[in-house]
Every structure is written in C-alpha cells, then in structure tokens.
Amino acid sequence: MLHNSFKPFILVSQKLRCTNFGLVVKHMLTKVEKCENLLHVSWKDSTKRTYPLVWLRDNCQCEKCFHPESKSRTLLLKEFDTHPAVSSCKVLNGTLSVAWSDGHKSAFNSDWLLLRGFDNESQRKRSEQVCSQKILWNSGLKENLPRSNFFSAINENESLVCWLKSLQKYGVAILENAPCKQGQVRILAHKIGFIKKTHYGEEFQVQAKDQPNNVAYTSTELQLHTDLPYYEYKPGVNILHCIAQDMTSAEKGENQLVDGFAVAENMRDKYPDAFKLLATTLVDWSDVGVDDSFTFNKVYRAPVFCQDITGQLIRINYSQPQRDSYFPGPLETVQDWYDALKLFCTMLYSEEYLVRLKLKPGDILIFDNRRVVHGRSGFGGGRHVEGAYIDWDEINSRLRVLEFGI
Ligand SMILES: [Zn+2]
Structure with missing residues (x-):
C-alpha cells in the first residue's frame, strides 16, 4: 500500500493499460531438464523457469484431470500422490510433455507455463491482476476526486474500467449527470454485477422518515462511520445517488469522507500502542430491529482495524450507533481502548484528513465501505439520496473480465 502524503493526481484521464496476460507472444519452449523434484524449462529467447513436479502433476490439463x-x-486429491515421479520429459513442437511413472501423461502449453512462473516477475504480474494497489489520501483529495460521466460509465467499457480502477486505488469516485430519479443505482450495479442485498433491502431511500429504524433516516448529523460493521460479509462498496438536494446552503446535507486506512496507518506510525489496541481488541457490532416487516438481530465480533496475515489493513469497523454495549473486554484494557478510539475519532475529524463535499442532484458517490469512513451534516427538507451496495468481488471480477477476459 502506498502512502501518498500529497501530490497531484492523474486519474480518469490516465491511459488504459491494455496488457492482456492471456495473449503472451513469446518464443517457443526449447528445453527441459529434470533436477530432483523440479523441472527446469527454457525458451528460445533464453527465458528460464522452474516448476515443482507436484505442481505440474496437480495442474495436468488432460481431460481426466481438468474439465475444460x-x-x-x-483430479481427486484423495488419490493424489504429492511426490510424483517422472519417467521421461521432453519438449515437442513447443509443448512440454511429461510421462509420469504411474503411466499418466501430461502436456503443457508454452504460454500457459510461462504465465504461471514461480519467478518474481511472473508472480508480480499475477499479483497485479489479483490485488489492487491502493493510494492513501488526505483532505487534499477534495480537489482531485476521481469523476466521470454516468452515461459514459454505463455505455463505454473503457470509461467504466478507468472509473472502477480509480475506485480501487482511492476508495472513492463520483459519477456525474445521472438522471434525477430512482433506479439509477440499480442500472449502475447491473453494469458491474449485482446489488448486495441487506436487511435494509436492495435499494434504500435515505431521507428524513417519520418513524426511522436507522439514524441515517433522520435529518440530523450523521457522525463518521462505516456501514454495516455487524455483517461478517459487510458490503464492499456504497453507492449513493443524490436525487434531490437543497443547494442554497453550502453546509447542510454535505457528505464527509475520510480515508480510514490513511488515518490508521498514521496511527500505526505515531501511536503504535493505540493502533495495536484498536487492531487486537474485539468489539461487538450489532443492529437489531425491523425493516419492511423483516426482524433482524445481527452481531459481528471484530476489532476496529482488521488486518491480513501480512499486517495490511483490510477492513475498518467504526460506528458509534452500531457498537454494542456488550464489550468482550478484557476489563484491564477497556480504559486504554476508549482513549485509543477517541484518538482515532479526533484524527478522522482533523482538517488534515476530512474531505467535505456537497453532492449536487445527479451525482453518484461511490466509496469503499471497508476503507472509507463517511458521515453527513444535518439537512432540511427535500434531500433524497438513493443508496445500494455492491461487493468488491463483483467489481474486481468485472474489471478482470473487461481487461483480461476469462
Ligand atoms: Zn491428467
């Protein structure tokens, strides 16, 4: 993850990368040598790769082992020998042929092998397809928010790819000039994949309601938070379409956005003990109630900062209304944990990090619900936002299909 303390961005205008990893044009395979449990393979242009025998046998492409x-x-793992022996191997017409000692035969295509190298360069290329690079930001993003036209995004794949890649990198992006009527979030979601349904439905209308079952459905200030921390499978991305908004006041009904990962990384640097408390103390996140006659009692137990096995942040849970009064403890760290949480809150609201922006009718704001912490100021009548969620699985998949095919 890059930390970009602040420099100008080049965003939606950036050139599309057209690298198609499915169409590698390389020289032919020329040579293969067996060495213990490895095969060393050479190409005509001197490229060399090394493959473990167990991996080759596991990835045999014949119709008995692989369904095209x-x-x-x-291939059945329960019958699989993890120490396969080779009786012979050779390169024939650019294809690697392996005869195994149990009589099975495998053939591996040159390009197929090359794409699956265990060397650093091959692994890096694959990681580019699988893991998106994030650029952290501070309040300076306000002047550089990735923006695109709604109709371009839904009608032109190139525009959709550019816009979604900005969303991957920065965790926030805006589409402008969508029609000011309900239904646009569904059109957009279906261009990518499909809406993530929650107990608030598929689309939801954010406007002041008479008997609100969620604080979002009032006209008061909504403090910074992430949505639905009480879901184990929390929606990846929020889509908020501004259908109506009172534009006479700059402050009323403005959205607030903070890069939670940037603030958390700053905490990790400056206040490591506080960071560790928020990353290791379990919290109960909950939501109980009724929506559209569906009764729910959702609880998910997780820290504020969730990390992967490498220590990289993967999810922030942060919601004052949806943090349960049940506290898993331990008792001895509760005071310090509250101090750490308050420090995180203070940093989120600091001028260094907080982006305030007022959506105009027709704007669709999309942001990463695992990363970006959001809120809004109080508003008067007439504000209407239609929302929906979509998962990162669908976005990442659509991007790979559009860029690389299947
Ligand atoms: Zn096979």
Whole structure:
C-alpha cells in the first residue's frame, strides 16, 4: 500500500493499460531438464523457469484431470500422490510433455507455463491482476476526486474500467449527470454485477422518515462511520445517488469522507500502542430491529482495524450507533481502548484528513465501505439520496473480465 502524503493526481484521464496476460507472444519452449523434484524449462529467447513436479502433476490439463468447459480441476486429491515421479520429459513442437511413472501423461502449453512462473516477475504480474494497489489520501483529495460521466460509465467499457480502477486505488469516485430519479443505482450495479442485498433491502431511500429504524433516516448529523460493521460479509462498496438536494446552503446535507486506512496507518506510525489496541481488541457490532416487516438481530465480533496475515489493513469497523454495549473486554484494557478510539475519532475529524463535499442532484458517490469512513451534516427538507451496495468481488471480477477476459 502506498502512502501518498500529497501530490497531484492523474486519474480518469490516465491511459488504459491494455496488457492482456492471456495473449503472451513469446518464443517457443526449447528445453527441459529434470533436477530432483523440479523441472527446469527454457525458451528460445533464453527465458528460464522452474516448476515443482507436484505442481505440474496437480495442474495436468488432460481431460481426466481438468474439465475444460468449467475451467476447473477435477483430479481427486484423495488419490493424489504429492511426490510424483517422472519417467521421461521432453519438449515437442513447443509443448512440454511429461510421462509420469504411474503411466499418466501430461502436456503443457508454452504460454500457459510461462504465465504461471514461480519467478518474481511472473508472480508480480499475477499479483497485479489479483490485488489492487491502493493510494492513501488526505483532505487534499477534495480537489482531485476521481469523476466521470454516468452515461459514459454505463455505455463505454473503457470509461467504466478507468472509473472502477480509480475506485480501487482511492476508495472513492463520483459519477456525474445521472438522471434525477430512482433506479439509477440499480442500472449502475447491473453494469458491474449485482446489488448486495441487506436487511435494509436492495435499494434504500435515505431521507428524513417519520418513524426511522436507522439514524441515517433522520435529518440530523450523521457522525463518521462505516456501514454495516455487524455483517461478517459487510458490503464492499456504497453507492449513493443524490436525487434531490437543497443547494442554497453550502453546509447542510454535505457528505464527509475520510480515508480510514490513511488515518490508521498514521496511527500505526505515531501511536503504535493505540493502533495495536484498536487492531487486537474485539468489539461487538450489532443492529437489531425491523425493516419492511423483516426482524433482524445481527452481531459481528471484530476489532476496529482488521488486518491480513501480512499486517495490511483490510477492513475498518467504526460506528458509534452500531457498537454494542456488550464489550468482550478484557476489563484491564477497556480504559486504554476508549482513549485509543477517541484518538482515532479526533484524527478522522482533523482538517488534515476530512474531505467535505456537497453532492449536487445527479451525482453518484461511490466509496469503499471497508476503507472509507463517511458521515453527513444535518439537512432540511427535500434531500433524497438513493443508496445500494455492491461487493468488491463483483467489481474486481468485472474489471478482470473487461481487461483480461476469462
Ligand atoms: Zn491428467
């Protein structure tokens, strides 16, 4: 993850990368050598790769081991020998042929092998397809928010790819000039994949309601938070379409956005003990109630900062209304944990990090619900925002399909 303390961005205008990893044009395979449990393979242009025998046997592409239509491995693991022996191997017409000592035969295509190298360069290329690079930001993003036209995004794949890649990198992006009527969030979501349904429905209308079952459905200030921390499978991305907004006041009904990962990384640097408390203390996040006659009692137990096995932040849970009064403890760290949480809150609201922006009718704001902490100021009558969620699985998949095919 890059930390960008602040420099100008080049965003939606950036050139699309057209690298298609499915169409590698390389020289032919020329040579193969076996060495213990490895095969060393050479190409005509001197490229060399090394493959473990166990991996080659596991990835045999024959019809007994691999189902071509579903592109799925069908080899039975319960019958699989993890120490396969080779009786012979050779390169024939650019294809690697392996005869195994149990009589099975495998053939591996040159490009297929090359794409699956265990060397750093091959692994880096694959990681580019699988893991998106994030650029952290502070309040300076306000002048550089990734923006695109709604109709371009839904009608032109190139525009959709550019815009979604900005969303991957920065965790926030805006589409402008959408029609000011309900239904646009569904059109957009269906261009990418499909809406993530929650107990608030598929689309939801954010406006002051007579008997609100969620604080979002009032006209008061909504303090900074992430949505639905009480879901184990929390929606990845929020889509908020501003249908109506009183534009006579600059402050009323403005949205507030903070890069939670940037603030958390700053905490990790400056206040490591506070960071550790927020990353290791379990919290109960909950939501109980009724929506559209569906009764729910959701609880998810997780820290404020969730990290992967490398220590990289993958999810922030942060919601004052949806933090349960049940506290898993331990008792001895409760005071310090509250101090750490308050410090995080103070940093989120600091001028260094907080972006305030007022959506105009027709704007669709999209942001990463695992990363970006959001809120809004109080508003008068007439504000109407239609919202929906979509998961990162669908966005990342659409991007790979559009960029690389299947
Ligand atoms: Zn096979």
